[in-house]
Amino acid sequence: MRTECSREIGSSAALSPLIPRLLTTSRGPVEYVIQGDGPAVLVLHGALGGYDQGLILAHTIGDAGFRYVSLSRPGYLGTPLSDGRTPTEQADLYREVLEALGIRAVAVMAVSGGGGSALQFALSHRDRCWGLVMVSSYCARIATPLPLGWYILKLAAHCPPLAAAMRRRAKHDLERSSHRSELRAALRDPETGPLLRALQASTWDRMVLRFPGTQNDVATTRSNLCFPLEQLAVPVLVVHGTDDRAVPFAHAQMLASRAPGAELLAVPGGEHGTIFTHRTQVRARVTQFLRAHTNVSVPAILSTPTVACE
Numbered sequence: 001m002r003t004e005c006s007r008e009i010g011s012s013a014a015l016s017p018l019i020p021r022l023l024t025t026s027r028g029p030v031e032y033v034i035q036g037d038g039p040a041v042l043v044l045h046g047a048l049g050g051y052d053q054g055l056i057l058a059h060t061i062g063d064a065g066f067r068y069v070s071l072s073r074p075g076y077l078g079t080p081l082s083d084g085r086t087p088t089e090q091a092d093l094y095r096e097v098l099e100a101l102g103i104r105a106v107a108v109m110a111v112s113g114g115g116g117s118a119l120q121f122a123l124s125h126r127d128r129c130w131g132l133v134m135v136s137s138y139c140a141r142i143a144t145p146l147p148l149g150w151y152i153l154k155l156a157a158h159c160p161p162l163a164a165a166m167r168r169r170a171k172h173d174l175e176r177s178s179h180r181s182e183l184r185a186a187l188r189d190p191e192t193g194p195l196l197r198a199l200q201a202s203t204w205d206r207m208v209l210r211f212p213g214t215q216n217d218v219a220t221t222r223s224n225l226c227f228p229l230e231q232l233a234v235p236v237l238v239v240h241g242t243d244d245r246a247v248p249f250a251h252a253q254m255l256a257s258r259a260p261g262a263e264l265l266a267v268p269g270g271e272h273g274t275i276f277t278h279r280t281q282v283r284a285r286v287t288q289f290l291r292a293h294t295n296v297s298v299p300a301i302l303s304t305p306t307v308a309c310e
Helices: 051-061 087-101 112-124 148-156 160-179 181-188 192-204 207-221 249-258 279-293
Strands: 021-024 029-035 040-044 067-071 106-111 129-135 236-241 263-267
Touching: 021 087, 029 051, 029 087, 040 051, 040 087, 040 112, 051 067, 051 106, 051 192, 051 279, 067 087, 087 112, 106 112, 106 279, 112 129, 112 207, 129 279, 148 160, 148 207, 160 192, 181 192, 192 207, 236 249, 236 279, 249 263, 263 279
Parallel strands: 040 067, 040 106, 106 129, 129 236, 236 263
Antiparallel strands: 021 029, 029 067
C-alpha cells in the first residue's frame, strides 16, 4: 500500500484519510503513516486512539516543517497488543520501527496514554531522541478511580447497538456543551472545529480494534510505575491543563520539577482537551520548542539505560 504525504501540517484542510502501511518488525506488524517533510517527530496517541489520532494531534499542535511519523501503538487498530504491553517493550518497538524507516533520531510528541512509552523511549533510547513533548500525559501511577463511564464504554466496545447509541449521544453532548466559552470557540473555529470533531468520530470508528490497547493503557496507568525522571537527558516540554480530571495536573508538576531543565506550560482552567480549547497558545509553545531544539545533537548515552518498574 502507498503512503500519502502532505506539507500542510497544522491545517485541518489537509486532514484527509491516509492509507496506513504495515511494517514488519521482530515483535510483529506495526501500522503507521508519515506526513510532512523535515526533522522527524514521532507522535504517540492516547487511549481509544490509533495512527489517525496521532495525525490529529500533529495537525492540532504541530507545525509545518517537520516530518510526522504516526503509528498505532500496540493494541490499536492494525498493531497487535502482543507487539508490546509495557512502556519498555513499546519503547523498544519504536526504535525498531525508526531503524526500519531509516530515521536516525526523532522528537517524541505524546498525549495522555501515550506518555508512558514516550518517557521510556527518551530514557532507554536517548541516543535516538532530540526532544520530548508531553501533552496531558502521566508520569506515575494514576490513583484516581475509574469513572462509571469507563465501564459503560467497555461494554459498548463489544456491543455495536450500544456503541451506536453512545456515539449519537456523544455527538449531541459535544454540541450541547458548547455553552462553555472555550469549547464553543474551539468548535466554531474553522480550523480547530473540524479537528475536534474528527477526534470524536475516530474514537467510535472501529472501537473494538482500539479497545485492547485502551485496556492495557488503563492497566498500565494503575500499576506501580516509577520512571527515573531525573535521568531524562533530552529537552522536555510539559503541556497540561490545571483542571485536567483524567490525568491530574500534579503529574505535570512532578515531571517538570524532576526532569532536568524541563519547561512547563500550565494552562489555567484547561481540561484534558486543552490542545483544542487553548490550541493557539499550545501550538505556539510546541512549535517554539521543536524549532529551538531541531539542530541540537542527540545526547550521547551517558550510562546503561534505565527501565521503568513494571
